[in-house]
Amino acid sequence: MDEGVTTEVEAALRPGHVLRAEDITGTAIDDLVDEISPRLPVFLDHRGPDERTARSVTTEVLDALEQILLDLFPTWLDGEPGQLLDVDEAVYAARELCHREGLVTGVVLDLARAAASRSAPRRTQAPELRAAGLMGLVRHAYRRSAVVLAVRASAEMSTASQRAAAAAYEWLAEHGHVTVWLTSDALPLIDRIPIVRLGLGITDRAGEEPGGRAAASDQPVLLVSRPVGAPCPNSRAEQALEAALARRGWARDRIWNRRPADLDPLAPAVVVDLLWTAQRVIVEVDGADHRRADKYASDRARDNMLQRHAYMILRYTNEQVLTDADLVADELRDILAARSASASAHRPTQLEENTWTTRS
Structure with missing residues (x-):
């Protein structure tokens, strides 16, 4: 996403307010959530309310946000993905974090304790404090100063339900100190x-349904921006693969959700799911949307570009990973070992290097 587009986004950031982004569609939200630019806000993509009360809408958003933060643990305590912390270590680190960053202590301690003990959060804080605490922790986790809650919803909702949803988003904007964008x-x-x-210039993809819960029934109700350096909390498959890799010493150099650093600067920006830099191996974990014609064509063009830079690209479906993450991990182990051996075999010996230097 270029600097001009980011400037347009920044101009529409009004924490505590609900805005209608007239030129924002579900496609635009998808692309913003997929970006990793540190200049962008954190995007939370709510897949839309249905015929419910304002309280149920706010509860759904906060519960889903809480689960996202549990999935990101312990990265918001400055830990590595997959790192194991006991409860005392997690609580101590959470207290230090709250003291340093001014976060809502009760909310953060509750999440740290629950994540480390793999238990359900207690949720003893008032809803207003919970909203402030969770949104503040999201900002810290992503090291970004702003959060946008982007909302797509069916236009066919009843008048009463639309009023209830509007009240819920106004409450979340105020108490979470976030900006809410409604799609057009x-x-x-x-x-x-x-x-x-916003002037993003993004048009809907051919054949794509309008935003709303029905159009995205296979997705969580709340998505979050792709995190840099950690598996995506929106993806059960990425989470499952990380859990399998975290137990294996050979996988320690893995990097989640980063741009390869050595690509042509004129090439389109590429963020890969999982990367081993030394072996030049890239792993993509594909959801059902990658079967769509435009996505399939885009994936092939991306793969070709990465292969020209000597990367090996391995693609697994969500179903493959979720069915047997250990099998996928074992395959990756064998491939990485083979790539390392091949690189060693083609690396010049000291004698060869000296000979080449002499000839030059």
Whole structure:
């Protein structure tokens, strides 16, 4: 995402407010969530309310956000993905974090204790404190100063449900100190919401359904920006593969969700799911959307570009990883070992290097 687009996004950041982003569609939200630019806010993509009360909408968002943070643990305590912390270590680190960053102590301690003990959070804080604490911890986890809750919803909701949803998003904006963006067609009967245009220039993909819960039934109700250096909390498959790799010493040099550093600077920006730099091995974990024609074509073009830079690209479906993550991990072990051996075999010996230097 270029600097001009980022500037447009920054101009529409108004923490505590709900805005209608007139030119934002589900496609644009998908692309923003997939970005890893540190200049962008953290994007939370809510897949839309249905016929429910305001309280149930806010509870759904906060519960889903809590689960995202549990999946990101212990990275927000400055730990490595897959690192094991006992409860005392996690609570001590959480206290230090709250003291240093001014976060809501009760919320952060509750999450740290639950994550380390693999138990359910107690949720003893008032909803207002919970909203402030969870959103603050998201900002810290991503090292970004702003959060945008982007909302796509069916335009066919009843008037009462649209009013309830609007009240819920206004509450979340105020108490979470975030900006809420409604897509152009979300909650159309609510006319008190200011309109902004972002000028992103993203158009809907052919054949894609409008935003809303029905159009994304295979996705979690709340997605979050792709994290740098950690498996995506939106992806059960990435989480399962990380759990399998964390137990294996040979996998320690893995890097999640990064851009390879040695690509042509004029080439389109590429973020890969999993990378071993030394062996030049890239692993992509593909959801069902990668079977879509435009996504398939984009993947092939990306793979070709990466292969020209001597990367090996391995693609696994979500189903393959979730069915047997250990089998996938074992295959990766064998491939990495073979790549390392091949690189060693082709590396010049000291004598060869000296001979080449003499000839030069």
